[in-house]
Amino acid sequence: MNLNILEKAVKILREYKLCTNCLGRMFGMLGTGLTNMERGESIVVTLMMLADEAAKNKGGLESNQVIEALQNVVDFKPLDKFLSERACLKQGENICYICENIFSRLEESIKNSLNEISSYEFKTFLVGTNIGEKIIEREDNFRAKYSLTWGESIKSELNREIGKIIKHYFPEVETNFENPHIVIEYSIPDFNYKINVTPVFIYGRYRKLVRGIPQTKWICKSCKGAGCERCGFKGKMYEISVEELISKPVIDKLKGVNAKFHGAGREDIDAIMSGFGRPFVLEVKGAKKRFVELKHLETEINEYANGKVEVSDLNWSSRSIIRKIKALSKITRKKYKAIVQLTSSVPDEKLIEAEKYFSNMLIQQRTPKRVAHRRSDKLREKQVYSLNIRRISDDRLEVIVDCQGGLYVKELISGDDGRTKPSLSEILGAEAKCIQLDVLEVDFPNNELKTEIF
Known part of the structure; x- marks a missing residue:
């Protein structure tokens, strides 16, 4: 048999003590623009009215069942006078079965973290909670027992309500679910917290x-x-x-x-x-x-x-x-200036030949021996766009290398014992070694990058 909201609320409250937040949360997907506390209070107020109606007209829900249910509502002040007028007293401790009265002390508990939160500059934030297993288990078992399919999780409600409190004390900030400046995580029910700052x-x-x-x-x-x-x-x-x-x-x-x-x-x-x-x-x-x-x-x-x-x-x-x-x-163009020492003099014709040879040349380059301890040994293909060679002395050259990013320029010059082919040393027919290297230019698309910079 399907029970309506009020009948189900009476059934629940006759067996368990609940605060208005936890009661309302069981029906959290019904009605819009309401907090769970407002939902719970609305149900309780309606039950109070039905109890009066039942007592006077002998109709609807049985008056004694409703009164019995209302006695298990935790921490709702208007109910105290209503029950006392009917000579009804709440039985046992006034503690919510699910949350153990977390919501009634929520703001006071959060205040302990406000001072540290204020030490950070931020415009956006997000709240997270780690709920104790016992609370989660009680809520899950409770919803399963009464087949409550319209409910919201206590975690969602706590995250939202704590966020409202933070927003109240820091009115200039906004909640951001994608990339918040800070994330404040609270453990429940002890309200220990940690602040995670987005880099x-x-x-x-x-x-x-x-x-x-x-x-x-x-x-x-x-x-x-x-x-x-x-x-x-x-x-x-x-x-x-x-x-x-x-x-x-x-x-x-x-x-x-x-x-x-x-x-x-x-x-x-x-x-x-x-x-x-x-x-x-x-x-x-x-x-x-x-x-x-x-x-x-x-x-x-x-x-x-x-x-x-x-x-x-x-x-x-x-x-x-x-x-x-x-x-x-790995792919953008880079320009280098290398000072190259030769073991023997090379005629100018060879230098001109090398310049032409390396124009738009694809280089096969195995991981250099000098970096093999920290780089995987594999074959790479990199482009040399141009080589411009100027003689400094008989056995010394200045070489301007325009190439693809990721090319090992020192090995392009020396050959690295055949691990880089072709090499300047190979084409000149003389051993060549880079004794000084300058990076002249890294051709990066600044405008493209700045479209993502904020």
Whole structure:
């Protein structure tokens, strides 16, 4: 037999004590524009009226059954007078069977987190809850027992109601389900909480103006960063890196915990990165500040780097840009200047021949021996668009290489014992070695990237 809402409510309340939130939530998919508390209160008020009607007219639901049900409604003030006028007393503890009165102390419990929340700059937020297993089990069993198909989960209601409280205390912020600045997670019923901060992403370009600096922090493999004799008890193999020179002032400015550097490829440690610079995204984690003037930040980074590194074109970015610059770095054009040492003099005709030979030449390149310890051994095909050679002396050349991203230029010159074919050494008929390398240009589509930068 199908019972209507009121009959089902009476049946439920005669057996269990419920607050108006939990009662209303059992019918949460019925009616629009109402909170679950309002649904529950509406049911209780209607039952109060029906009890009066039944007592006077001897019709409808039995008066004593309704009164019995109303005695199990938890924490609804208008009901207290109604029951006392009928000499009815609530039996046992006034505690909701499902939530244990969580909703009645919700705002007071949330207040404990407001001070820490206010220490973060944010415009968007999201609330999450981890509900105790006993509460979830009670609700699931309850809904199954009474075949309640119109209900909403307690998790959904708590997330929404806590969000309203946060919004009340921070009226300028908005809920965002896709990419919130912060996510506040509460454990229920103890209301312990943690704040998860969405990383701040900053896009820019860097120029590396000195040699001998790696792009990223190079942790000592022997001690894993703990410090040992090999690394001079510093935990890293190089004193400083591009990553550290850029990250430190940003972390300080944004009051972040740490940062991760994502570059569009990387130059060798002994190479200069000049021109307009190499694109990068800095991912700052745990930032308490996220609304800063990027031009000022750019100046602070450059002052801190003190001529070693220089950044430009800083913009707010997103995680999708990281994926894009990583993918594009393998195919975009790059230009290098290499100083090449020859073991023997080569006539000018050979240099002209080499320039023509490498015009739009496809290079077969196996992973170089010098990086085989950290790169998978595989064959790559990369395009050389042009080679321009200028003689510096009998046995020294300046070579400008215009090529596809991902080409190992040092090995293009030396041949790497036959692992790169063809090579400049092979075509010149003399051993050739790159003794100095500069990255002149990384041809990245800034306009395309900026369509996704905010």
